[in-house]
Amino acid sequence: MNKVVTLDGLDIYQKNFQQILIRGDGRENFNKIIKENLSVSPPSKNLEVTNTDKYLFAKSSFDQWNLLYLEKQEYNNILINISKLNKVDEILATDYSYGQVYFEVIGKNKDQFLNKLTQFDLRPKKFPLNSMAQTLIARIECSIFNLKDKYIITCNRSFESYFIERLKDIASL
């Protein structure tokens, strides 16, 4: 965990999570297979996030889910789980553990800070707790997950240094 930015009322940490991208039809059988193999239930509403201290499961579009492990898992187990899921025709599971980078944003000034980098409406009435969105932050595609007292932001790994520099730059001004 690296501290990227610290300001009055704002802290941003870079974190390492593991992630599985899952695609499927979201119907009963899909839910059953996911639950059997991963021991978690996929959220059913678009942009809904279910989470515990160990994982975050988000439905990022009508047929796509992101499963983020907030606690480190045995990597081999993740690969085994993916392999199990992919045995089923109507599911595509992809390991995305290292394809993205992850940032945890906390503090009372987090909305104001992020709105220097994104036009996304972060107000609770528009972006409720336990929901997610895909939007542009610092002009790159990101996902943002609204969890209790914090946001988790993910972007593609290739943008890692650019994104960190943008965060630090805005924090310095």
Added chain:
Amino acid sequence: MSSIENSNCNYITNKKIKIFFDGKSYDAFEGDTIASALIRNKIKLIGRSFKYHRPRGIYTCGIEEPNALVQILNEHNEPNTRATIKRVYDGINISSQNRWPSLAFDVGSINNLLSPIFSAGFYYKTFMGPRGFWKKIYEPLIRRTAGLGKPPNNFRSKSIHQNHNVDILIVGGGLSGLIAARKLIDTNYDVLLVEQDSYLGGILKNSNKVDSIDGKKTTDWINETEKLILKSNNIKILKNTLVTSYNFTNHLIALEDKFVGKKIDLDKSELILHKIRTTNTILANGHIERFISFRNNDLPGVMLASSFEKYIHRYGVVPEKNPVIFTNNSSTFSLVKSLIQQRCKPLAYIDARKKEDIEDELKDYLKNHDIQFFPEAEVEGCQGNKEVEKVRIRTNNSIISINSSMLCISGGLNPDIHLFTQSKGLVKWDEKIITFKPNTAFQNTITLGSVSGNYNFHKIFEEVEEKLSFLNINKYVAKIEINVEDDYSITELWETKNDKKSNWSKSFIDLHNDVTTKDLTQAIDEGYDRIEHLKRYTTNSMGTDQGKISSINSLGIVSKLLNKKISEIGTTTYRPPYAPLSFAAIAGRSTYEFYDPERKTPIHNWHVKNHAVFEDVGQWKRPWYYKKHEDETMHQAVQRESKQTRKTAGILDGSTLGKIEIKGKDALEFMNLMYTNAFTKMRPMTSRYALMLGEDGMIMDDGIICKISDKHFIATTTSSGAPKVLAHMEEFLQTEWPHLQVYLNSITEQFTTFNISGPKTREIISQIFTEIDFSNEKFPFMTFKSFNYKNTQVRIMRASFTGELGYEIYISPEHALELWETIFKHGKEFNLVPYGTETMHLLRAEKGYVVIGQETDGTVTPVDINFNWMIGKNKKDFIGKRSLKRSDTAREDRKQLVGVVPLDKSQLIDEGQHIVECENLPKQIKTPIEYLGHISSSYYSPNLNHCISMAMIKGGNKLIGKTLFVSTPSGIKNIPVEIVKPIFIDPENKRLIS
């Protein structure tokens, strides 16, 4: 410098500071603007006008200023700064503009005497001949003389953008804006109140028109309101922030100056561009006073009456103790009262209104204070050299001359409808207040107060209550006590009758662009009777002030000239921005290192350490070539890298290649439809080079398809084509073939890719992946294997883009650098080299492999590049199939891919050059020369020791063996070349499958 004359003013402190104007030092007070500070120091001449270089002074007290534009030398030489809004600080260094050699003596003022030449439309009539004069005389001269200030110095702005999403935006923190805000305190609405000034209050602080609100002094009421707003949990205030644009969908742009009255800190953002998205917009941005055209109405000393009053109340400075006041409306009464309050007295009060229309209270007041009063009179003109010295008054058909150095004028009040019209709201002419006012909103826009044409203070609460009744607002009503007559009255007056004295005498309609009322007449005489044409022909209202104090006047004058009603003339379009915005503010942080987001591969730092020179491929930073030593040129590096790769081995960071995982029960059918190739008979765990076409049959992208099973594929794409290909696939799945059960995931970022090739490749990687048998038999060309390696998964595919024995290795980014370094460790004994994209291009050209986007340009079919073999002819359908049968795409004389070798093999051919049949170009081309095609790729091959090129030539396949000619960037002698097959090395594929 005079002391603070009005101790009740709100804007300045007693702290004295030093400012510099044209090199001279002056005292000012903290809180002064440049204008108020110069007025305090009795300086009236501030600059020279745009065209005629006439002396100009301070005309207004705000954003509408057309004259007093200055250059701030210590702020990157910032030009065209409005002296009326720029707040001073200790040491600010200001310079006047558009004068030489000095402000007092400006050679350019000769233009004023030559003014008959510079009349309306002179731009379009002059500089026509002689022809040769344009480039050497006219253009340099125009460039030298055009513009007001000098361009700013190079500097790196740190302006940022701030986004807001709110329910209600209030533009303007004046009386009506504050009342609206009070009604919204602690409601469920998120509210943003934006005020261009440093203080809330607007007219309450600019004049003494309002005496008390809710029984409290106006300043106390403002402070109370501000405190309540700040205490609330739903309203935010932005001060020093000017709303400049009102776009569609209630999206507004506002600019905040973070260094008002302070020296700019170069490490901080000097400007914040606020991007506001709101559900409802309340425009409470007030009104702007307009002027009147009369002879020499531009002289320093002529000032708008309300501005004069603002200087008294805001900055505590009285610009002139005994000015003359000239008006056509009732609003100037408060100025008279303000002056009397300061123990000053106007020399004369000239009112164009009929005597019976003038308020009794005003008449009594003037009489009681023994002020000369001229009802039903007007100012004929002003006289003076560099400032007003005499004011000539026409009354009862005679002229009276009064010696005065200041004339305060008011031609009426215009609701500030710029933002309203930007929002596409419709305005309507109001005969009572003689101006346009908002009529029908196009968006969720509410206008309050004087911007809506309501100049009656007593009706403000009623208006706010009524217009905000659709919201769930607080009940708040208060009593307003005013100092002046509440009913606004005005008579129409655009220009006074004047006696022309000389060429120097002019009656201006646009002070900023030096447009006179005579120019309007001339333009109409010449047929420019449409207001939009007239505006452009005369440049009226086209300055940086956008004619804020005069555009309605020009409509009035034009309506008289055309004998039409103003409502029939219409308005010109007010376009954003309301006031000039700097490019730095618009760009924000998207400049320099953040100009475009950068993508880096997981081993980018290794490349940097190893002296890679990078190339931008889309947003990716890719190693272009690696410098072995400081003096090595790109050519030398590329020759070295390619030679070594063919000799032993080379490795490329191919992580940028797009990768897409495709799975589902209908994946095979989907792939057959997306690509030209047939995948049905393809064996699992094999791979195939594949082409993707657009619906027009033209090549869109290429890549290698790995077939895991009939239901599971992995496709690679070009680096820059990855997002486009994924979107293309998704679009067809979701719109054309929703019945197919197929899912796609981009895995570009999850897999780092290395392309290792060369005769020693097998030996190198066998030492790393010891459990894998890399023999030809066990691991033949175009097959792949997946296996575990150090607690992660690796996929290795035997494929090559160089024509040598090669493998593509896919591994997670987490383990990529470690593997890359391991490969180098084992490759050391074989002199393994890293190579960049330039060497990659050279190696593939030697082998005759095409690059999508280089050999192709969106007009090339697979047949054109001899890829007939890649078209699954027995396939029922694929995207682009029908288009390949069109007569145009089936033509035999289409441009086709060929190889080109110069007859003099050492001669290098430039990419992009034309291929022709003639050996020499004529000195003068009289008839078009037939163009056969162009060179798409060209290199010096170190492995063949001669130049090689690839080209797209009409009917190229039939020209193999012929001699043609290639043009050069300079000269008329073409290069003789032989057309050959486009494969230069290993046509038998011996190296490839070795």
